[in-house]
Amino acid sequence: MRESAAERHDRLLGLVRERGSARVSELAGRLGVSAVTVRRDVEELAGRGLLDRVHGSVSWPREKGGPAAPAGVGGGLVLGMLAPSATYYFAEVIRGAHEAAARAGARLILRISDYRPEEDQARTEGLLAAGAEGLLVAPGWRRPGDPAAYGDWITSLPVPTVLLERQPVPGSPLDGLDRVCSDHRHGVLLAVRHLMELGHGPPLLMARDDSPTALAVRSGYAEALGVLGVRAPQEVIDSVPAEVHPDRFEAAVQALRAAVASGAATAALIHNDVDAIQVVQRLAELGVRVPRDLALIAYDDEVAALADTPLTAVAPPKHEVGRHATGLLVERLGQERGSDGEAPQRHLTLLPQLRVRASCGA
Missing domain, CATH: 1.10.10.10 (Winged helix-like DNA-binding domain superfamily/Winged helix DNA-binding domain)
Incomplete structure (x- = not known):
């Protein structure tokens, strides 16, 4: 690129x-x-x-004293935001942050890393150079080792910083920063419990492993099964984008079809929405109907409602994550400018919701 x-x-x-x-x-x-x-x-x-x-x-x-503030800012705060994408999941996070900044009389400026964590620091330097007085940072981490490999620089930023939708390693320096996150483990538990309350056995999980959300869904699935005292019907099916790896995507769909045909599973949770819609379409071509043969819940709720059979979905509070993170950052900046002592750092966790539609047969 x-x-x-x-x-x-x-x-x-x-x-x-x-x-x-x-x-x-x-x-x-x-x-x-x-x-x-x-x-x-x-x-x-x-x-x-x-x-x-x-x-x-x-x-x-x-x-x-640093770079000049951009023209037209006036006396208001300038907030910088680093996001891995401006589409799909993070579009709503950005929208929530932008609205909250506007209500606070602040200007929000944005940089996109395109999920390249090695570029995060340079993007953030650009925000500081453009006059950002505080930062909302969602690093472009994709793999479990990325926080350790591409995270140390965040703790040395010279302005107040709030992490967005990212869970650092417990006890690490990053763990001491303010952060606002969705509780994906809770979201997965909502989905698994709902399917089992409908009379299904433990659902099968099909998920990616290329983002912090995907990794949290995977770990949340194991925890949910433990909480409910059940075992997975089989190993997690690894999902990949159909347009990037069509052969591997087809193999994942065939694995899910085989699980349904053998009776190993009558329900599934799929991360993410786009994959779930494509899986449902391909399963229909293979003679597996949702929800007649397979009850299905998607994770993310970006486009799940637009499927031919509207998909029940777990909806992380993306807009609220952006709104609350911006409010916390503005509060921190106010404390810096005032005479009051600094308040303790905060970890704010927001709970996803389950939006029930036709695909789970409820």
Whole structure:
């Protein structure tokens, strides 16, 4: 994927902020672009007050107390938000944050990491360079080891920071930050319990493993079965995006079909909505009907209601996560500006809801 100018600017600002100053030739080498491109970028960023230029070098504007606030902000707060995506799940989180910022008289600026955790720090440096006085950070972690590999920098940020929809390793430095998260374990328990109350045995789980939500759904499934005192009908079926890995997606659908045909499972929980809709369509082609042959619940509730057979779904409180996180950040910034002592850090966990529709046969 070709890097955009905004992404390159973020990386450039991150390098200069880290070093204090740098030569254009050095920046060109680190960024992997020509010196002409870097000079053009520096000219633009210096014109916005984000960098200083001195004889072939650029420096962070420390003597000015940091970069100038963007035009039109006035006296209101400037909040920065790093999100892994602006679509699907995080679109609603961003919307909630934006609305809460507007109500507080603040301006929200956004950077997207596209689930590339190695780019998170540079994106965040771009937010600071653009004048962000506080940060909402949802790192682009995808694998279990990502918090340790790509998380230490967050604790050294120079402004108040709230983590969004991310659970750091317990006891780690990141665990001491403010955060607002959905309780996905509770959401999974709602789904499993609902299906069993309808008379089904323990449902089968089909899930991805490429995001923090997917990993939380998987661990929540094991915990839910333990709480209810039952065992999984078989191993979790690994799901993948159908458009990226069609062969592996077909294998997952066939595994679910075989479980239904053998009587091993009459119910399933699928993460996420898009996968669930595609699974239902493919199962129908294979002669397995939802909910006649298989009761099904999706996880995320982004587009579940739009399926041919509207899907019952677990709905994490995405909008409220954005709203509450922004409120907490604004409160922290108010404490910094005031004379009162700083309040304890907070971990706010919001509970998902189960939205019952036709796919579970209720």
